[in-house]
Amino acid sequence: MLHQEHKIGWRTIGQLLDLPHTTCYTRFVVTIKSALDNGWTPPPIQDVQRLNELLEKARWLAKEKLVAAKIARSTATATAATKATVTTKTSKRAVWDAAADQLIKDMVQEAHSWPAIGAALQRPYASCYSRYYSALDPVLQEPWSADTVACVEAWVRQGVCWRKIAKDLGIRPVTCKAKWVALRRSEVAVPSSTSAAALSDGGDRSDSSENMDLATVSHQWTESGTETTTTTTQPAVSKNSSTKWIAFSKEESTAIFNLVSKHGSENWTLILSDFQARFLLQCSTTKSRSQRRMRQRLLDITAQDLSHQYSRIVRTKYHWTFDEETMLIQQVLRHGAETDQWGLIASQLTGIHTPEECRTRWKQLDIPVAQNLSKWSRIEESTFWILWQEFGSDFDRISKLSGGERSPEECQRYFKAKTVGFPDPDKDKSTFRNRVEKLQATLPVARQKYMFTKERSLRLQKAMQLFKRHTTNARTSSPVPSSSWGSWSWVANIVQRGLSATACMDHWYYLRRDMDPIYGPVEKGQTFVTPTTPNSWSHEELKLLDQGVRELGHVWSEIQDRFLPWRSTRSIRQRWLLISNKSVRVTEDEYYTIISAGEKTEQIDYDVLASKLPGWNRSPCRRVFETSYKHILATTVWLPEDDQLLVEKVLETKGRDWNVIAKHFKGAQTARAPLYEEISKRTDLIRVGNVDTPMRTHKTAWQCRLRWCQLVDPLMPKEWIWSFGGASRILRLSKQLLNDTSTST
Numbered sequence: 001m002l003h004q005e006h007k008i009g010w011r012t013i014g015q016l017l018d019l020p021h022t023t024c025y026t027r028f029v030v031t032i033k034s035a036l037d038n039g040w041t042p043p044p045i046q047d048v049q050r051l052n053e054l055l056e057k058a059r060w061l062a063k064e065k066l067v068a069a070k071i072a073r074s075t076a077t078a079t080a081a082t083k084a085t086v087t088t089k090t091s092k093r094a095v096w097d098a099a100a101d102q103l104i105k106d107m108v109q110e111a112h113s114w115p116a117i118g119a120a121l122q123r124p125y126a127s128c129y130s131r132y133y134s135a136l137d138p139v140l141q142e143p144w145s146a147d148t149v150a151c152v153e154a155w156v157r158q159g160v161c162w163r164k165i166a167k168d169l170g171i172r173p174v175t176c177k178a179k180w181v182a183l184r185r186s187e188v189a190v191p192s193s194t195s196a197a198a199l200s201d202g203g204d205r206s207d208s209s210e211n212m213d214l215a216t217v218s219h220q221w222t223e224s225g226t227e228t229t230t231t232t233t234q235p236a237v238s239k240n241s242s243t244k245w246i247a248f249s250k251e252e253s254t255a256i257f258n259l260v261s262k263h264g265s266e267n268w269t270l271i272l273s274d275f276q277a278r279f280l281l282q283c284s285t286t287k288s289r290s291q292r293r294m295r296q297r298l299l300d301i302t303a304q305d306l307s308h309q310y311s312r313i314v315r316t317k318y319h320w321t322f323d324e325e326t327m328l329i330q331q332v333l334r335h336g337a338e339t340d341q342w343g344l345i346a347s348q349l350t351g352i353h354t355p356e357e358c359r360t361r362w363k364q365l366d367i368p369v370a371q372n373l374s375k376w377s378r379i380e381e382s383t384f385w386i387l388w389q390e391f392g393s394d395f396d397r398i399s400k401l402s403g404g405e406r407s408p409e410e411c412q413r414y415f416k417a418k419t420v421g422f423p424d425p426d427k428d429k430s431t432f433r434n435r436v437e438k439l440q441a442t443l444p445v446a447r448q449k450y451m452f453t454k455e456r457s458l459r460l461q462k463a464m465q466l467f468k469r470h471t472t473n474a475r476t477s478s479p480v481p482s483s484s485w486g487s488w489s490w491v492a493n494i495v496q497r498g499l500s501a502t503a504c505m506d507h508w509y510y511l512r513r514d515m516d517p518i519y520g521p522v523e524k525g526q527t528f529v530t531p532t533t534p535n536s537w538s539h540e541e542l543k544l545l546d547q548g549v550r551e552l553g554h555v556w557s558e559i560q561d562r563f564l565p566w567r568s569t570r571s572i573r574q575r576w577l578l579i580s581n582k583s584v585r586v587t588e589d590e591y592y593t594i595i596s597a598g599e600k601t602e603q604i605d606y607d608v609l610a611s612k613l614p615g616w617n618r619s620p621c622r623r624v625f626e627t628s629y630k631h632i633l634a635t636t637v638w639l640p641e642d643d644q645l646l647v648e649k650v651l652e653t654k655g656r657d658w659n660v661i662a663k664h665f666k667g668a669q670t671a672r673a674p675l676y677e678e679i680s681k682r683t684d685l686i687r688v689g690n691v692d693t694p695m696r697t698h699k700t701a702w703q704c705r706l707r708w709c710q711l712v713d714p715l716m717p718k719e720w721i722w723s724f725g726g727a728s729r730i731l732r733l734s735k736q737l738l739n740d741t742s743t744s745t
Contacts, residue, residue: 658701
């Protein structure tokens, strides 16, 4: 009321209610505003006298702030007038010398905090932080492979933020950006004349930046604060020098790729002669101007041009562009994914990707599985250091005792990454252990029940099934092992030899505990809805859980935020330990076996399908199929206004983040099982579709992308779309759909 009707600011409201203004604002956004958006009308205020007192106090506070602001302005004006001289900073760039750099490195190795480092150098600690991770971090000295350079270049070209790129590479954003800038500078520093001479002699013009580290590029800072970059291997190119690159057609690019596969990437002289001989024969001997121009263009092509084009082809081969993925989706929707027409699908693209690569890429688009399913969680880190304190650097034993989800090599890499800058353990063992204890103190305590991995949890459930079957045959009264004798010890021995009976008993009761409340919409004064029964997860919710683990790994807070906001993180993790993980680690062959089982979920016998996949059962098979494109196309309903909104948002975001695009299609999630009855009672929302849920207004990112590819399919040109630049030709073509409001499926 105070903010909506009387336009009182949040800071003033906080003073009136004697609360932090951020608390008031958060309460309004999370609780009241969402209810107002859903049609809730606030009841009339009963205590009118209290409201008038608050309004009067708010006016007095506003008047007091206005007087204080006038006094402050007059004081500032008088102070500025009395100054004799005004000093201005002529340079904003920080000046760093070798002594300051060395001091930063020494203090980082000694594990000082950044505020302490900034105080020692008498600089802002944020500036010291940026300096270290952009120029002094040892990670900068590690070379990037050709695949990594190609992926980063493609991400940068698409406008992906450095935070996301760095997260995929496992380094800091500042370090990632500095490394990329250094690589680009090293490429510019190679003179075109030297490269051309080397190529004319048959040498390979491979980018030296792919294996070049930051040690080859030295940053020198002048007294005036300007930066000069020098390379120890190559002289710098003049600013006026430029190289004219020739545009190649799709047929020519394919020929270059095949010739390099035939002759290798070293003998560019032979590749050039074969290339010119092949295409000069296609030129007519007539005297027309166009033919003479085409012939002269082929004769002007040098080995350097072919090498440059080949490097672009290779980068595109390793990373699919936005247009290539769009064409792949359209071809699969036209020909199907379970057929043997991948050769035809590959020929309809740029011709660089093989049928096997198209088949693999489509599976990753439809059922994406993160390469690294999980980054190290804080519980995993705590468990690792507890085991390291007991077993030292025996990473094989640490891997087994921590559950086996981390290989010994992963444990060793984690140990090396965390102990960078630590003293040598062979020379100063006590100091090394003290540093480890300080690191361990920042992590949560790993309780025994949290050391249960998913595989161990599933083995416990199978062991309990065996125990119940045994007790049923023996006609015993207790369906649960007794804690007095070795029944739990028997179960623990089946799960894993050496595991304690207490740990099994605690974990078993942990799996049976109710981990919610489940938060729902604020309607009629209700702030949460209690679930009907513990662990009452619907089939749709399990599909979202599978999708979240596939794409995000075991980061439960992110899974909750994106897929299951009405579930608690504890409930999400608990449910994950209870279900099969086959639908998360689905392989390429398993995926194509599942989608080949039928066109609709009602036509598939999932028991027969599960018998073809070792270790699977019917529920994971159904969840994978109903997450695939076949089920999405058969059940998703798109209205004309939805299509128009989709085209507008894709053009606004340039197709970079489909999750952001999907958020514009507001509505209830399709999987709120405990809130199903509440949703069904709403009469002000139009029910569309005939599926398991009452509403189909919410759209996922993959639903939006599939629909957008369907909309732009009629606009696709007959020729191949061959572009290496960052701009998408298909996005430009889709602008024609903005005024077409009658597009239908």
